[in-house]
Amino acid sequence: xxxxxxxxxxxxxxxxxxxxxxxxxxxxxxxxxxxxxxxxxxxxxxxxxxxxxxxxxxxxxxxxxxxxxxxxxxxxxxxxxxxxxxxxxxxxxxxxxxxxxxxxxxxxxxxxxxxxxxxxxxxxxxxxxxxxxxxxxxxxxxxxxxxxxxxxxxxxxxxxxxxxxxxxxxxxxxxxxxxxxxxxxxxxxxxxxxxxxxxxxxxxxxxxxxxxxxxxxxxxxxxxxxxxxxxxxxxxxxxxxxxxxxxxxxxxxxxxxxxxxxxxxxxxxxxxxxxxxxxxxxxxxxxxxxxxxxxxxxxxxxxxxxxxxxxxxxxxxxxxxxxxxxxxxxxxxxxxxxxxxxxxxxxxxxxxxxxxxxxxxxxxxxxxxxxxxxxxxxxxxxxxxxxxxxxxxxxxxxxxxxxxxxxxxxxxx
Numbered sequence: 001x002x003x004x005x006x007x008x009x010x011x012x013x014x015x016x017x018x019x020x021x022x023x024x025x026x027x028x029x030x031x032x033x034x035x036x037x038x039x040x041x042x043x044x045x046x047x048x049x050x051x052x053x054x055x056x057x058x059x060x061x062x063x064x065x066x067x068x069x070x071x072x073x074x075x076x077x078x079x080x081x082x083x084x085x086x087x088x089x090x091x092x093x094x095x096x097x098x099x100x101x102x103x104x105x106x107x108x109x110x111x112x113x114x115x116x117x118x119x120x121x122x123x124x125x126x127x128x129x130x131x132x133x134x135x136x137x138x139x140x141x142x143x144x145x146x147x148x149x150x151x152x153x154x155x156x157x158x159x160x161x162x163x164x165x166x167x168x169x170x171x172x173x174x175x176x177x178x179x180x181x182x183x184x185x186x187x188x189x190x191x192x193x194x195x196x197x198x199x200x201x202x203x204x205x206x207x208x209x210x211x212x213x214x215x216x217x218x219x220x221x222x223x224x225x226x227x228x229x230x231x232x233x234x235x236x237x238x239x240x241x242x243x244x245x246x247x248x249x250x251x252x253x254x255x256x257x258x259x260x261x262x263x264x265x266x267x268x269x270x271x272x273x274x275x276x277x278x279x280x281x282x283x284x285x286x287x288x289x290x291x292x293x294x295x296x297x298x299x300x301x302x303x304x305x306x307x308x309x310x311x312x313x314x315x316x317x318x319x320x321x322x323x324x325x326x327x328x329x330x331x332x333x334x335x336x337x338x339x340x341x342x343x344x345x346x347x348x349x350x351x352x353x354x355x356x357x358x359x360x361x362x363x364x365x366x367x368x369x370x371x372x373x374x375x376x377x378x379x380x381x382x383x384x385x386x387x388x389x390x391x392x393x394x395x396x397x398x399x400x401x402x403x404x405x406x407x408x409x410x411x412x413x
Contacts, residue, residue: 004102007111011095014115019084021123028353029123030080036248037129038079041071053202058209058247059129061197062160066132080127087131091118094135097142098324110327113338114138117320120345121313124352128314133158137165137321140172141297142328145289148178152185159186160193163209164318167272167300171322174279175293217244217251217261220359221351222311223374224264228252230371233362241360249312250360264309271307275299278388286394294326294334295391298384306381311374313352316345319380333387340380347373 001009022030043049045068051057052064070082077085099111118125125131140155155172158165172182197206218225220241231239231254239254279296301318305311319341326334351359351370358366 002102003108004099007099007102007108007115008095010112010115011092014119015084015088015091015126018118018123018126019081019088022080022084022127024123025353027080028356030083030127033083033127034080037067037083038071038074041067041074041079044068045071050200050202052205052208053197053200054205056205056208060160060163060209061193061202061206062157063129063162065161066129084126087126090132090135094138097139098328104328106328106331109331109335109338110324113327113342114320114324116342117317117323117345120342120349121316122349124313124349125317125345128312128317129162130164130314130317133162133165134317134320136161137168138324140165141168141293141321141325144172144176144182144293148172148176148181149185152182153189156186156189160189164301164304164315165321167304167318168297168321170272170276171279171293171297171300174276174283175287175289175296177289216247216310217253218257218264219310219312220250220252221313221370221374222309223306223378224260224309225252225311226371226374228254228257229359229362229367231255233364233367241362261309264307268304268307268309271303272300275303275385275388282388282391282393287391288394290329291391292388294322294329295384295387297325298322298337299381299388302377302381302384306378313348316348319344322384337380337383340376340383344373344376344380347376 022033027034040051044051044064049055050064052059052061057063066083066086070079070086073082095111095114098107098114100107102108136154136158140151140158143151143154152169152172155165155169159169169182169186173179176182194206197203218228220229228239229241229252232241232252236254239252241250242253243249244251275296279292279299282292282296298319301322305315305318308315323334323338323341327338347369351366351373355363355366355369359370
């Protein structure tokens, strides 16, 4: 059996197992799809309401696409199973492009990593909106140089489903030479998305998903929340885990938590801007796409997670796309961080759904597992930052007649 055939057999087995995981444990990992997405689809298709148009919503407008597509087929197939099959089909399309003829070691390594990541994260990685954005993000990343217009359109569509691929778009604008194509494709998709909302009369809710995220508290899984979780375990007065009925999530409270909540959005914005500036300087100094894009994309995506006050387990699917790009372009350099990412995903699946109840009741070992995962996540973020800072740049050509001391770029390039 060829290497290509083996990896495709593994693809089928991994997706079958992860779909099965979505139906175990009282549908814990697929609850959002089984309950919320099904409900949203039913309300929209029956004309009761359109989230994001007639009322506020936590997602951009194109998130309706997969939700309604599965809903339209729910008369002949269970909604949750239909979602799993849709994600599998989208993964298969991106996987086929990634693997190709199965001759590239980098592409095969990336394919095996992607499968390992899917299995490591389990059902929560498939049964969330994030799952339909990952194959779009991978395709977009693979086509940035050869098909920048198409790549930009795919990344923009993914962004208007779930915001995080905007980090990949930002990295692309910086690292790709044909920047007008990247900006143009994203602008077309954005204009189309805005036009849909306005045409349906939902202008008041156009960017409601941004405001909803900005006003959230500290979710227990977020790295910044580790301090409060440890305070709560230690029994410090005021530190505790509370349930937010509006957002259907668990958050931390404790001394000074309101100030931390207020600070996190500016910290996220400043952090992302700082990473982008480093990338822009590298690009201006001549860094090549293959060396620059993976660490820049990885740092922006990981910054979006590490500096975020929300830390839902499905967010960890975001790290797959930049790591796939890294393995395709610089396989040897990205093998170790890819292995670390798989470990982080395994710990994330243990955290949710397996030990989530123990974390909520502040069992020390379970909280320790959550803290360990976040420490490793921060370590991966730091690695990408260091890698970004060390991206080699091309020395500028010396001006004829200039001395070594005054030549542009100097001798330290």
